[in-house]
Amino acid sequence: MFTFLHTADLHLDSPLKGLELQEDAPLAEIRGATRRAFTNLIDFAIAEEVAFVLIAGDLYDGDWKDYNTGLFFVRQMGRLDKAGIKVFVVSGNHDAASQITKNMPLPGNVTVFAADRPQSVRLETYGVIIHGRSYTSRAVSENLAAGYPLRDPHFFNIGLLHTSLTGREGHESYAPCTLDDLRSKGYDYWALGHVHQREVVLGDPLVLFPGNLQGRHIKETGAKGASLVTVADGRIVGVAPREFDVLRWADCRADLSDCETREAVYACVRRAMEKEQGLASGRSLALRLHLEGGCPLHRDLHARSPHWVEEFRGIAAGLGDIWLEKVKFRTRARIDAEENACPDSPLAGLLRAVDGLEAGDNALTAWAPELAGLKTKMPVDLLGPDSVFARSAGDLAELREEVKELLIARLQGGAP
Numbered sequence: 328m329f330t331f332l333h334t335a336d337l338h339l340d341s342p343l344k345g346l347e348l349q350e351d352a353p354l355a356e357i358r359g360a361t362r363r364a365f366t367n368l369i370d371f372a373i374a375e376e377v378a379f380v381l382i383a384g385d386l387y388d389g390d391w392k393d394y395n396t397g398l399f400f401v402r403q404m405g406r407l408d409k410a411g412i413k414v415f416v417v418s419g420n421h422d423a424a425s426q427i428t429k430n431m432p433l434p435g436n437v438t439v440f441a442a443d444r445p446q447s448v449r450l451e452t453y454g455v456i457i458h459g460r461s462y463t464s465r466a467v468s469e470n471l472a473a474g475y476p477l478r479d480p481h482f483f484n485i486g487l488l489h490t491s492l493t494g495r496e497g498h499e500s501y502a503p504c505t506l507d508d509l510r511s512k513g514y515d516y517w518a519l520g521h522v523h524q525r526e527v528v529l530g531d532p533l534v535l536f537p538g539n540l541q542g543r544h545i546k547e548t549g550a551k552g553a554s555l556v557t558v559a560d561g562r563i564v565g566v567a568p569r570e571f572d573v574l575r576w577a578d579c580r581a582d583l584s585d586c587e588t589r590e591a592v593y594a595c596v597r598r599a600m601e602k603e604q605g606l607a608s609g610r611s612l613a614l615r616l617h618l619e620g621g622c623p624l625h626r627d628l629h630a631r632s633p634h635w636v637e638e639f640r641g642i643a644a645g646l647g648d649i650w651l652e653k654v655k656f657r658t659r660a661r662i663d664a665e666e667n668a669c670p671d672s673p674l675a676g677l678l679r680a681v682d683g684l685e686a687g688d689n690a691l692t693a694w695a696p697e698l699a700g701l702k703t704k705m706p707v708d709l710l711g712p713d714s715v716f717a718r719s720a721g722d723l724a725e726l727r728e729e730v731k732e733l734l735i736a737r738l739q740g741g742a743p
């Protein structure tokens with residue numbers, strides 16, 4: 328029996344985005360996060376005595392600023408070498424041969440697969456053969472998997488590949504291939520990379536993306552790490568995610584429906600943050616706070632949003648090691664039942680008009696300049712950091728909701 332680690336998309340020394348503008352942001356922690364996550368993985372590999380480590384592309388984020396990124400990697404590889412652990416690497420779109428201009432001699436335990444053709448490496452000790460191919464350039468449109476050899480029946484076969492498969496939302500299409508392409512090779516395990524969200528694509532044979540090792544912005548939320556695979560008698564008997572990230576990104580939702588007072592809002596937000604802290608088991612957190620629900624304080628939240636943001640920062644600071652990436656004010660006004668009942672009330676008319684906008688994109692597009700114009704007439708402190716002018720057509724639905732809430736708040740409460 329043996330185990331191996333499958334990791335991908337380390338993007339070493341990639342910056343973390345979204346906290347840098349805050350005065351109290353943990354800059355050193357942010358800057359070193361991808362390295363510390365990788366060190367966690369190496370520590371684990373040594374402690375657990377894994378047989379080998381697979382890196383399925385995007386080890387680097389792009390060309391190194393200087394040699395320090397390469398030096399760091401080599402130092403970690405040296406630690407594995409001392410422990411007798413081999414490492415197999417294919418490059419991806421971010422660290423394709425054409426992207427990296429600097430070179431660093433690697434210790435003997437590290438194999439980087441060729442880019443011009445598929446290559447197969449045997450590990451006789453474990454009865455394993457690993458097939459892989461690196462990227463020559465950033466945009467690989469060729470189906471690389473198609474060129475991989477068929478399984479070697481005398482070994483446990485692993486395919487190492489950086490690919491978007493038939494396409495994954497939010498990820499560019501590189502080295503496209505179908506699951507049938509992969510299945511047809513007869514391998515036991517496909518170690519993929521490129522998609523930053525962990526995904527077990529297929530159970531038999533196992534085809535999976537381990538996700539990236541460390542989230543880098545608010546679109547990369549939740550636990551991040553690698554996959555630990557256990558093999559016995561030439562068969563996979565276990566596969567499990569292992570967390571190695573050091574700073575976790577999360578969407579933190581606070582439902583303020585029943586919050587009648589400022590203190591109630593604070594308590595609700597604190598509870599929501601504590602919940603995320605629990606899920607992150609003590610890691611530092613970068614949170615996007617979403618305020619939701621029909622809230623009696625809706626108007627005040629919108630009218631004084633910059634002040635509320637600072638107060639929420641205070642709650643985060645009090646809990647320790649939490650930073651707010653952004654606060655989304657998405658509460659609704661609690662609509663008075665009496666007003667709702669009367670179809671001639673100004674509010675009912677307004678709601679009908681706004682609802683009419685939901686009929687189709689065309690109607691909304693036609694209205695959008697009006698909505699945008701209306702919003703510019705609002706007091707400055709109502710305009711969040713993301714101005715309506717910065718928005719794309721795809722964000723119109725969100726804009727509509729936002730303006731709807733502003734209108735309702737104003738109509739209900741009079742001018743602030």
Ligand SMILES: [Mn+2]
Pocket residue numbers: 336385419421521522523
């Ligand atoms: Mn990547």
